Amino acid sequence: MMMYRPYTTTTMNKKRKILWGGATASSQYEGGYNLGGKGLDTQDCRPYLKRTSNATTSTRLLTQDIIDEAKSCKEVGNYPFRQGSDGYHHIDEDIQLLKELGIDIYRFSISWARLYPHGDEEMPNEEGIRFYDHIFKKVHQAGMKIFLTMNHYAVPLYLVETYGGWTNNILVDFYLRFAKTVFEHWGEYIDYYLPFNEINAGYFSPYNGVGLVKEKDRPYDQSLVFQSLHHQFVASAKVIELGHKISSQSQSGCMVACFCYYPLTPRPEDNLKAVRDEQIHQWFAVDVLANGYYPSYMNRFFQENKINIIITEEERKLLRDNTCDFVSFSYYSSAVATVEESSEQTAGNLVVSTKNPYLKASDWGWQIDSIGLRIMLNKMYDRTRKPVFISENGFGAHDKFEEDGSIHDQYRIDYLNQHFQQIDEAIRDGVDVIGYIMWGIIDIVSAGSCEMEKRYGVIYVDGDNEGKGSYQRYKKDSFAWYQNYIKQYKNN
Numbered sequence: 001m002m003m004y005r006p007y008t009t010t011t012m013n014k015k016r017k018i019l020w021g022g023a024t025a026s027s028q029y030e031g032g033y034n035l036g037g038k039g040l041d042t043q044d045c046r047p048y049l050k051r052t053s054n055a056t057t058s059t060r061l062l063t064q065d066i067i068d069e070a071k072s073c074k075e076v077g078n079y080p081f082r083q084g085s086d087g088y089h090h091i092d093e094d095i096q097l098l099k100e101l102g103i104d105i106y107r108f109s110i111s112w113a114r115l116y117p118h119g120d121e122e123m124p125n126e127e128g129i130r131f132y133d134h135i136f137k138k139v140h141q142a143g144m145k146i147f148l149t150m151n152h153y154a155v156p157l158y159l160v161e162t163y164g165g166w167t168n169n170i171l172v173d174f175y176l177r178f179a180k181t182v183f184e185h186w187g188e189y190i191d192y193y194l195p196f197n198e199i200n201a202g203y204f205s206p207y208n209g210v211g212l213v214k215e216k217d218r219p220y221d222q223s224l225v226f227q228s229l230h231h232q233f234v235a236s237a238k239v240i241e242l243g244h245k246i247s248s249q250s251q252s253g254c255m256v257a258c259f260c261y262y263p264l265t266p267r268p269e270d271n272l273k274a275v276r277d278e279q280i281h282q283w284f285a286v287d288v289l290a291n292g293y294y295p296s297y298m299n300r301f302f303q304e305n306k307i308n309i310i311i312t313e314e315e316r317k318l319l320r321d322n323t324c325d326f327v328s329f330s331y332y333s334s335a336v337a338t339v340e341e342s343s344e345q346t347a348g349n350l351v352v353s354t355k356n357p358y359l360k361a362s363d364w365g366w367q368i369d370s371i372g373l374r375i376m377l378n379k380m381y382d383r384t385r386k387p388v389f390i391s392e393n394g395f396g397a398h399d400k401f402e403e404d405g406s407i408h409d410q411y412r413i414d415y416l417n418q419h420f421q422q423i424d425e426a427i428r429d430g431v432d433v434i435g436y437i438m439w440g441i442i443d444i445v446s447a448g449s450c451e452m453e454k455r456y457g458v459i460y461v462d463g464d465n466e467g468k469g470s471y472q473r474y475k476k477d478s479f480a481w482y483q484n485y486i487k488q489y490k491n492n
Contacts (some may be wrong), residue, residue, distance in 0.1 A: 022441025023107035027154040032088030039117025045070035105145040109152035119156030155211035165211030166228035187247030195236040237322035254289035260372035264338035274337035330392030334372035370418035377426035394439035407476040
């Protein structure tokens with residue numbers, strides 16, 4: 001195996017150590033959809049569809065008839081999130097593997113529907129409390145810091161069907177009750193937390209982000225989309241306010257999916273498109289949650305798109321007074337913007353963009369651009385002047401399981417090494433980077449395509465797209481590489 005020397009990050013001639021970690025999400029990892037009193041959530045209803053192109057948007061456009069069909073299925077069936085990586089039955093083994101890997105911090109999420117099966121109950125599900133109590137204590141005992149995502153897409157289905165999901169501001173109250181339970185039970189263990197994963201996903205993936213069911217043969221109502229986003233902004237601010245009271249040592253964050261937009265050509269119209277796409281897709285949420293205000297550029301966007309939302313002065317003050325302590329983002333690939341409608345398209349993290357002729361792409365069409373990570377770190381820090389966490393980054397690929405149980409994933413090692421170099425460069429640029437978290441440190445079901453075969457982990461899980469397999473764990477070559485990298489990094 002080719003080895004790489006870890007890059008030592010330095011700032012002002014002083015060695016600066018950052019945290020190295022890994023991440024999973026409850027809906028993609030746990031499984032056990034009908035165990036421990038868990039209720040159905042929005043992700044449990046997403047069917048696996050065989051991929052016909054690099055674009056996977058159809059797996060995220062759920063209408064009520066698709067949901068009704070999912071509800072009629074009482075087994076795992078064609079719903080991969082119900083199985084996940086079977087973490088429900090492997091949690092102790094997996095935590096031990098992460099300890100062996102040597103990561104400093106583990107990012108995971110809590111299933112809202114496992115704590116509150118319908119979402120509107122007065123009291124939490126005690127079996128859910130015991131399940132997560134075990135996880136928090138085990139991770140803490142293993143010596144890892146905890147980076148908690150309170151809500152990672154999955155919303156109790158009952159809240160969607162009964163109340164309209166996040167279109168209804170009553171969800172703010174239900175969510176705050178959920179968050180209070182989390183802080184009261186496990187606040188002492190939480191080092192960093194996010195109220196919402198990739199909160200900007202509510203705009204470009206409304207079902208995932210805000211639990212908005214699509215009407216048949218009609219586009220989403222954008223007023224409902226942005227009203228839902230606003231309710232999540234308010235909920236985020238209230239959770240941060242609550243966290244300061246109950247769990248004051250925990251650091252609060254916000255998170256967006258970042259794409260690093262480039263104009264296709266020097267044409268001014270292409271550059272303007274890149275600026276506007278970046279504003280709407282990612283900076284909007286950052287400006288609200290990290291800087292505490294609705295940015296002025298959104299006024300024109302709302303007017304031109306006939307979007308009407310209700311924002312009270314009390315809510316504006318709440319947002320101003322309860323900004324996050326740090327900012328974070330997911331980054332997998334960059335995007336290209338152009339006004340030319342005939343341009344060739346390629347896929348990215350939840351969005352489709354114009355193909356960049358200067359970049360290679362993964363099997364799923366995600367264009368590999370490590371320099372884009374450095375650019376986004378600089379832009380994020382310059383915009384907010386707050387410490388930055390890379391809360392998601394990784395490489396989804398087809399991994400071959402050899403007869404001897406080995407998995408040779410040099411392509412993942414190369415990807416990680418390239419991106420680690422650029423983190424070092426960003427820190428040399430002056431960016432205050434807290435840490436790096438590798439996405440899906442253990443193989444999980446892809447949130448974009450509902451596939452198990454799109455593997456990200458350094459730990460292989462023997463399961464396929466149809467939920468077949470032993471679900472045994474195996475170390476990939478990248479496990480030893482990442483382990484060694486962290487060890488060398490700490491010793492430098």
